[in-house]
Amino acid sequence: MKETISIRVNGRQHNIQVDDAKTPLLYILRNQLALNGPKFGCGQGQCSACLILLDGQPVSSCMIPASTAAGKEIVTIEGLAKDKNLHPVQEAFVEHQAAQCGYCLNGMVIAAVAILSEDPDPGEEVINQGMQRVLCRCGVHNRVKKAIDTAAKSLSR
Amino acid sequence: MEKVVSSARRKFLKRSGSLVIGIPFLPGCLSSTEGARTNVEPLQRDLDPTFVKAWLEILKDGTIRIFTGKMELGQGISVAVAQVAAEELNTDINKVSVRLAETEVTPDEGFTVGSNSIETSAMSIRYAAATAREQLLQLAAKQLKVTASDLHVKDGMVYQKGGKTISFYMLLDGKQLDVALNRKAKIKPKNQRQWVGKPIPRKELELMVRGEQVFIQDLRFEGMVHARIVRPASYHATLKKVNEDALRIAVPGIHKLVVNGSFIGLIAADEYDAVKGQAYLKKNTQWSVKHQLRVGESLQQQIEALPNEQESAIEKGNAFQPSKETIKATYFKPYIMHGSIGPSCALAIFKDGKLTIWSHSQGVYPLRKAISALVGLTDEQVHIKGVPGAGCYGHNGADDVAADVAILAMAYPGKHIRLQWSRSDEHGWEPFGSAMIMSLQAKLNSVGKISDWYGEIWSDTHTARPRAASNLLAAQYLSEPLTPQPPGWKGGSYRNAAPYYHIPNVNIDIRSFKGPLRTSALRSLGAYANIFALESFMDELAEKAGKDPVTFRIMNSTDERSVAVLERLRDITSKDTLSDGEGVGYGFTRYGNGAAYCSVAAKLTVTVNGEIKLRKLWAVIDAGEVINLDGLKNQTEGGMIQAASWTLKEAVKYDETHVTSLNWNSYPILRFTEIPEVHVTVIDRPSEQPVGAGEAAQGPTAAAIANAVYQASGKRIRSLPIPKIPS
The missing domain is CATH 3.30.365.10 (Aldehyde oxidase/xanthine dehydrogenase, molybdopterin binding domain)
Known part of the structure; x- marks a missing residue:
C-alpha cells in the first residue's frame, strides 16, 4: 500500500511513493532523489550530518518523517549553488579549505547558511551557538568559523 | 519499486555506479573516465613497485595518472602525491589525476597508517616521476636526433629550445614506460619548485560543497x-x-x-x-x-589487577636503581574511541x-x-x-x-x-584506543638534569588490524568461529614511552594485558598517553629542579630541531598575557622518536567552580621538507582539537553487559562553544626528509592542557579525562 507524498526540493516538485509515511526524509532524499548532500551520521538528531533547510529552518532530516515534510519547501546543499556559481557560503568553505574528511561539511554549510539568513553580521557567539549542533571529528571548527566570517562579508557586499 | 519523478530518475541512472574515485583536478573532467571502472573489470596492470609504470601512466589527453596504494582519509594524501608528480614532470597539477588504493590496480602499500604516506607513497611517486622525466627526455633526444640537454618537459610535452615538440604519449606510442624506478633520479632543485611546499588546495572540497558523489x-x-x-x-x-x-x-x-x-x-x-x-x-x-564485564571498581584498579605479561621494551645505559631521591608519578588514560x-x-x-x-x-x-x-x-x-x-x-x-x-x-x-x-x-x-597506565620514575643529577628514567607501561594492544581473517569482527560470531590472533607487535604500547631527551639511563618495561573492551589502532597509538604522562612528568621534574618548564626541556635536549620548536613556541606564547585563573602549559614530542617535531602550548582558565575553559592552543611543527603547507597546518590544527576533546571529555563507558557509550549524548566530544583558538607555526626544512605529521600533535596537546591546568590552579591532574578540577 504505497502512499504518495508531495515534497518540494530545491525548487522542484516531487511526488514520492512510500510504503511507510514515517520514512525519515533523509532516506527519501538520498535513495529516491539520489541526493548526496545530506549524510547519515547518527539517525538521532545529534550530529547534524543530515542537515537540510525545511521552510528555511535548519533541521536534521533523519528526524523528519516524510509525511511531515509534505507541502514544505526543502533546500539541500545541492540547491544552494545557482547553476555553476557557488553560494557565498560554499565558496568561503572552499577558499578556507574548511574540511578534512568533509563528511560534516553538509551540516556545516547548511547551518552557516541558516545563521547568515537570520543575522547577516553574526558575532562569534552567534556563530558558535548556531554551529553548536554540528559535530566535526577532524577538528576544522576554526576554519569553519573563518569561512562563515568571509561569507558574511561577501553576502553583505 | 518506488516511483520517482523523471528528472530525478534520469539523474539517478546517470550517476549510478559512476563514482569518481580518482581525485580529478578539473571540474570539467570529473565524470566518466576514472569512475566508469567501478562497474567493469579492473585494469590489467603490472604492479611491481620497482617499476615506474606501477605508479604512473601517461594518458592520451596529455594528463598523468598517478596510482597510490594509500587511502584518502581526509589527510590530503591525494593532493600531496599529485604535487610531487606534477613537480617532477613539470606539469600543471590540473593535469594530474590520482587513483587510490585498489587491489590489482594500485601497488600494494599495506595499510595507510603511522603518518607514513608521505615518506613511502609520495616518495615512490616522486622518484617514479623523476625517472619518467629522465627516460622521456632520452627517448625524445633519440627521436628528434638532438641532445637531451637541449630538451625540457612541460605539461605532457617535450620541447626543444626554439624547435621541435613531441608529446609524452606520442613518444611512447601509446605504451607505458617499461623501466625500473630509479631512486637516484635527479629531483627538481628546491629553488625551482612550483608545486611542492605550497598550500595547494584540495579540489575535492568543491565536489563536497556541491553535494557531488565523493564518499562510499x-x-x-x-x-x-x-x-x-x-x-x-x-x-x-x-x-x-x-x-x-x-x-x-x-x-x-x-x-x-x-x-x-x-x-x-x-x-x-x-x-x-x-x-x-x-x-x-x-x-x-x-x-x-x-561473560559479564567487571564494574564497580575503577578501571585503573581493574587493570592493575589483571594478569599481564611483563617485558623490557627499552634498555639504555644502566638498570634503574630506585633511591630516596627518586621522583615518581602514575598517570592514567581511559578507553577512547x-x-x-x-x-x-x-x-x-x-x-x-x-x-x-x-x-x-x-x-x-x-x-x-x-x-x-x-x-x-x-x-x-x-x-x-x-x-x-x-x-x-x-x-x-x-x-x-x-x-x-x-x-x-x-x-x-x-x-x-x-x-x-x-x-x-x-x-x-569499533576497536577502541586502549586504556593505559603509565608509572614513571626519574632521578635528577646535581645540576638538575635528568640522569635516570624508568617507565612501566600497562596497555592492551594497539594493533589488531585484519592481518588475519580472525581479526575481523564477524569472524568471532560465525557458526565456525575464528579466535582473534594474540597480539604480536607491541610497539604501539611504548610508542614515545622513551623520552626524546638526552638521558643517560632509560629503561621502559611494558605490561601487556587483555582488557575488558576491544582495542586496536587509534591515531598515534600509545604515544598520546605516553606523551601525556612523560610531558606532565617533565613539568613535575622541572619544578623539582627549580626550572621553568621550557628551559628544563631545552637543557635536557641535544637535538637542535627539538630546541628550535621549543624556543619558537616560547617566543610566540610570551606575547600573550595572563589574567587571574589562567595558565599556560607546554608539551613536546618527536613523534615516534623519529618523525615530526612538535611543541604545543595550551592556555586555559580554571573557574572558581573548577570548570576548565580552553582558550588557545599553539603548535610549532617541524616535519622536515614541507610538501603541502596548508595540509600540514590543517592536520596539526585538527590533531590539537581532537586531542583536546579526548583530554577534556572522553572516556568510553560500559556496564556489566556491554559498551554504553552508544551515541553522541553518552559519548560527548568537543562542540563549537568549547573550541579554542588554534595557531600553527611551521618550520620548513627543505633539506630534511619529509615526514608525516598527522599524529604529532596528539600527545603534546594532552600534556600542555594538563600542565596549563596545574599552572592555573595548582592542581596536578594525572588521570584523563579532565572535565573539571575536583574540589
Missing part, C-alpha cells in the same frame, strides 16, 4: 539493496533464538535474513525497511550472555564467482587476504576498491563492515548490497 556512502547501483547487521548483546554473547517469521510479519519488506552462528544480517530493497528490521531484531532476539562522524559502510556484490567490495579500509590488500579466507574464496576471486569514507583516525569499523557485507553478498549473490552501520554499531563495536 554515496555509491549507488541499479537494483542495489540495503543491509543492516544485528550485533550480539555483548562481546561474548551467543545467539539463542531469532524469530524470522515474526520479523517478516513485523517488517514485510525484508528480502533476506542471514543467520550464521551468532552473526545476523538482514537485507531489504528499501533502506528504511532494513532499519526497521534491525530495530525489531535488536528488541526481539534472545542471546545468551556468557575513533568516533567517526560517518558510521562505517561497505558495498559488495558476488557474481560469476567473483566478489567485488567497495570499502573505506586503510588497507585493501591485507583486507582482501582476510576476507577471502573468511568467505572461502581465493585472493584472485576478491576485488576491493578503496573509496573514501568519513575520517577514521585509525582502525575503526571500516574493515569489519566490509567483512560483514562480504558474508551477506555470499549468501545473497547477484545484487549490489549496501551495508550501513548504525551509530550504535560504530560506537559499540
Whole structure:
C-alpha cells in the first residue's frame, strides 16, 4: 500500500511513493532523489550530518518523517549553488579549505547558511551557538568559523 | 519499486555506479573516465613497485595518472602525491589525476597508517616521476636526433629550445614506460619548485560543497539493496533464538535474513525497511550472555589487577636503581574511541564467482587476504576498491563492515548490497584506543638534569588490524568461529614511552594485558598517553629542579630541531598575557622518536567552580621538507582539537553487559562553544626528509592542557579525562 507524498526540493516538485509515511526524509532524499548532500551520521538528531533547510529552518532530516515534510519547501546543499556559481557560503568553505574528511561539511554549510539568513553580521557567539549542533571529528571548527566570517562579508557586499 | 519523478530518475541512472574515485583536478573532467571502472573489470596492470609504470601512466589527453596504494582519509594524501608528480614532470597539477588504493590496480602499500604516506607513497611517486622525466627526455633526444640537454618537459610535452615538440604519449606510442624506478633520479632543485611546499588546495572540497558523489556512502547501483547487521548483546554473547517469521510479519519488506552462528544480517530493497528490521531484531532476539564485564571498581584498579605479561621494551645505559631521591608519578588514560562522524559502510556484490567490495579500509590488500579466507574464496576471486569514507583516525569499523557485507553478498549473490552501520554499531563495536597506565620514575643529577628514567607501561594492544581473517569482527560470531590472533607487535604500547631527551639511563618495561573492551589502532597509538604522562612528568621534574618548564626541556635536549620548536613556541606564547585563573602549559614530542617535531602550548582558565575553559592552543611543527603547507597546518590544527576533546571529555563507558557509550549524548566530544583558538607555526626544512605529521600533535596537546591546568590552579591532574578540577 504505497502512499504518495508531495515534497518540494530545491525548487522542484516531487511526488514520492512510500510504503511507510514515517520514512525519515533523509532516506527519501538520498535513495529516491539520489541526493548526496545530506549524510547519515547518527539517525538521532545529534550530529547534524543530515542537515537540510525545511521552510528555511535548519533541521536534521533523519528526524523528519516524510509525511511531515509534505507541502514544505526543502533546500539541500545541492540547491544552494545557482547553476555553476557557488553560494557565498560554499565558496568561503572552499577558499578556507574548511574540511578534512568533509563528511560534516553538509551540516556545516547548511547551518552557516541558516545563521547568515537570520543575522547577516553574526558575532562569534552567534556563530558558535548556531554551529553548536554540528559535530566535526577532524577538528576544522576554526576554519569553519573563518569561512562563515568571509561569507558574511561577501553576502553583505 | 518506488516511483520517482523523471528528472530525478534520469539523474539517478546517470550517476549510478559512476563514482569518481580518482581525485580529478578539473571540474570539467570529473565524470566518466576514472569512475566508469567501478562497474567493469579492473585494469590489467603490472604492479611491481620497482617499476615506474606501477605508479604512473601517461594518458592520451596529455594528463598523468598517478596510482597510490594509500587511502584518502581526509589527510590530503591525494593532493600531496599529485604535487610531487606534477613537480617532477613539470606539469600543471590540473593535469594530474590520482587513483587510490585498489587491489590489482594500485601497488600494494599495506595499510595507510603511522603518518607514513608521505615518506613511502609520495616518495615512490616522486622518484617514479623523476625517472619518467629522465627516460622521456632520452627517448625524445633519440627521436628528434638532438641532445637531451637541449630538451625540457612541460605539461605532457617535450620541447626543444626554439624547435621541435613531441608529446609524452606520442613518444611512447601509446605504451607505458617499461623501466625500473630509479631512486637516484635527479629531483627538481628546491629553488625551482612550483608545486611542492605550497598550500595547494584540495579540489575535492568543491565536489563536497556541491553535494557531488565523493564518499562510499554515496555509491549507488541499479537494483542495489540495503543491509543492516544485528550485533550480539555483548562481546561474548551467543545467539539463542531469532524469530524470522515474526520479523517478516513485523517488517514485510525484508528480502533476506542471514543467520550464521551468532552473526545476523538482514537485507531489504528499501533502506528504511532494513532499519526497521534491525530495530525489531535488536528488541526481539534472545542471546545468551556468557561473560559479564567487571564494574564497580575503577578501571585503573581493574587493570592493575589483571594478569599481564611483563617485558623490557627499552634498555639504555644502566638498570634503574630506585633511591630516596627518586621522583615518581602514575598517570592514567581511559578507553577512547575513533568516533567517526560517518558510521562505517561497505558495498559488495558476488557474481560469476567473483566478489567485488567497495570499502573505506586503510588497507585493501591485507583486507582482501582476510576476507577471502573468511568467505572461502581465493585472493584472485576478491576485488576491493578503496573509496573514501568519513575520517577514521585509525582502525575503526571500516574493515569489519566490509567483512560483514562480504558474508551477506555470499549468501545473497547477484545484487549490489549496501551495508550501513548504525551509530550504535560504530560506537559499540569499533576497536577502541586502549586504556593505559603509565608509572614513571626519574632521578635528577646535581645540576638538575635528568640522569635516570624508568617507565612501566600497562596497555592492551594497539594493533589488531585484519592481518588475519580472525581479526575481523564477524569472524568471532560465525557458526565456525575464528579466535582473534594474540597480539604480536607491541610497539604501539611504548610508542614515545622513551623520552626524546638526552638521558643517560632509560629503561621502559611494558605490561601487556587483555582488557575488558576491544582495542586496536587509534591515531598515534600509545604515544598520546605516553606523551601525556612523560610531558606532565617533565613539568613535575622541572619544578623539582627549580626550572621553568621550557628551559628544563631545552637543557635536557641535544637535538637542535627539538630546541628550535621549543624556543619558537616560547617566543610566540610570551606575547600573550595572563589574567587571574589562567595558565599556560607546554608539551613536546618527536613523534615516534623519529618523525615530526612538535611543541604545543595550551592556555586555559580554571573557574572558581573548577570548570576548565580552553582558550588557545599553539603548535610549532617541524616535519622536515614541507610538501603541502596548508595540509600540514590543517592536520596539526585538527590533531590539537581532537586531542583536546579526548583530554577534556572522553572516556568510553560500559556496564556489566556491554559498551554504553552508544551515541553522541553518552559519548560527548568537543562542540563549537568549547573550541579554542588554534595557531600553527611551521618550520620548513627543505633539506630534511619529509615526514608525516598527522599524529604529532596528539600527545603534546594532552600534556600542555594538563600542565596549563596545574599552572592555573595548582592542581596536578594525572588521570584523563579532565572535565573539571575536583574540589
